[in-house]
Amino acid sequence: MSSSDIFISETIGTAVLLLMGGGVVAAVTFKRSKAFNAGWVAIAFGWGFAVLSGAYIAAKSGAHLNPAVTLGLAVKGGIEWSQVPVYFGGELLGGMIGASLMWIAYYGQFRAHLTDPEVLAAHRQNGHEGMVYERTAPKAGPVLGIFSTGPEIRNVAQNLATEIIATIVLVLAILNLGLSDDGKGVSWGGALIVALVVVGIGLSLGGPTGYAINPARDLGPRIVHALLPLPNKGGSDWGYAWIPVVGPLIGGALAGGIYQVAFA
Structure with missing residues (x-):
C-alpha cells in the first residue's frame, strides 16, 4: 500500500472517529440537545461506536486511528x-x-451554550463549567471538554500513569485479538472487539482523566479549539496537553514490548 493510501485512509477514518466521539460528548453536554444529561455511559458507548465506525471506514490502511496503536x-x-x-x-x-465537523454540526448549540449567562457565571465562579465531561482545569474553557480530555484531580504522576495503563490495555487487546491476517492493522472482526474494549476502558478507567488513550484524539481537537472563533471559549489548557500525548505513546510502546516478551 502506498503512503498516500495510508495517509488518506487514516485521515478519513480518524475524522469520523472524532466527529462521532466529540459529537456524543457535545450531545450530552449541551442543554439545547436532545441527548442532554444522558450521562457517562452514553459517552462511553458513543466513543465505542465511533471507534467501530472509523475502523470500518479506514480498513484499507489497517484502521490504526491512533498513534499509540x-x-x-x-x-x-x-x-x-x-x-x-x-x-x-x-x-x-x-x-x-x-x-471541526463536530463544531459545524453543533454550531447553534455552541453559540447558545457560550452566551448563556448562567453557564458563564458558573465557569467564572468555579474555574470550570461543571457539566458532563468538563474538568477542574483552571485554564480550561467551558467547552474544552467537548474537544479534549482533562483530569478530575490534577496530579501529573497519576494522570500520566492512568493514560499509560489504559493505553496498554487497549493496544494489548488489539495486538492479541484484533489484528488482520497480515498483522498490519485491525481486522474486520477485530474492530468490534476493539470498540467493546474502548467502551470498557471508558467505564472502568475513564473517570480520572477522560481516557484520551490516543494522542491524535486529544491534540488535534485541542488545536481546533484554540483556533475556532468561539465566543467566551476560554483557554485550551496547554499545560495539561502533553499528558494525553505522551502517556498514550508510552503505553503503546510498552504494550508492543510486552507483546514481544509475553505473547510472541
Whole structure:
C-alpha cells in the first residue's frame, strides 16, 4: 500500500472517529440537545461506536486511528518504521477535521451554550463549567471538554500513569485479538472487539482523566479549539496537553514490548 493510501485512509477514518466521539460528548453536554444529561455511559458507548465506525471506514490502511496503536504495531514488527510518520500525520489531520465537523454540526448549540449567562457565571465562579465531561482545569474553557480530555484531580504522576495503563490495555487487546491476517492493522472482526474494549476502558478507567488513550484524539481537537472563533471559549489548557500525548505513546510502546516478551 502506498503512503498516500495510508495517509488518506487514516485521515478519513480518524475524522469520523472524532466527529462521532466529540459529537456524543457535545450531545450530552449541551442543554439545547436532545441527548442532554444522558450521562457517562452514553459517552462511553458513543466513543465505542465511533471507534467501530472509523475502523470500518479506514480498513484499507489497517484502521490504526491512533498513534499509540501505530507505535505499538511498529514495536511489535507489524509495520515498517518508515510508515509511522505517515500514519501519525493522517491521524493528527483526521482528528482536526473531525473536531471541526463536530463544531459545524453543533454550531447553534455552541453559540447558545457560550452566551448563556448562567453557564458563564458558573465557569467564572468555579474555574470550570461543571457539566458532563468538563474538568477542574483552571485554564480550561467551558467547552474544552467537548474537544479534549482533562483530569478530575490534577496530579501529573497519576494522570500520566492512568493514560499509560489504559493505553496498554487497549493496544494489548488489539495486538492479541484484533489484528488482520497480515498483522498490519485491525481486522474486520477485530474492530468490534476493539470498540467493546474502548467502551470498557471508558467505564472502568475513564473517570480520572477522560481516557484520551490516543494522542491524535486529544491534540488535534485541542488545536481546533484554540483556533475556532468561539465566543467566551476560554483557554485550551496547554499545560495539561502533553499528558494525553505522551502517556498514550508510552503505553503503546510498552504494550508492543510486552507483546514481544509475553505473547510472541
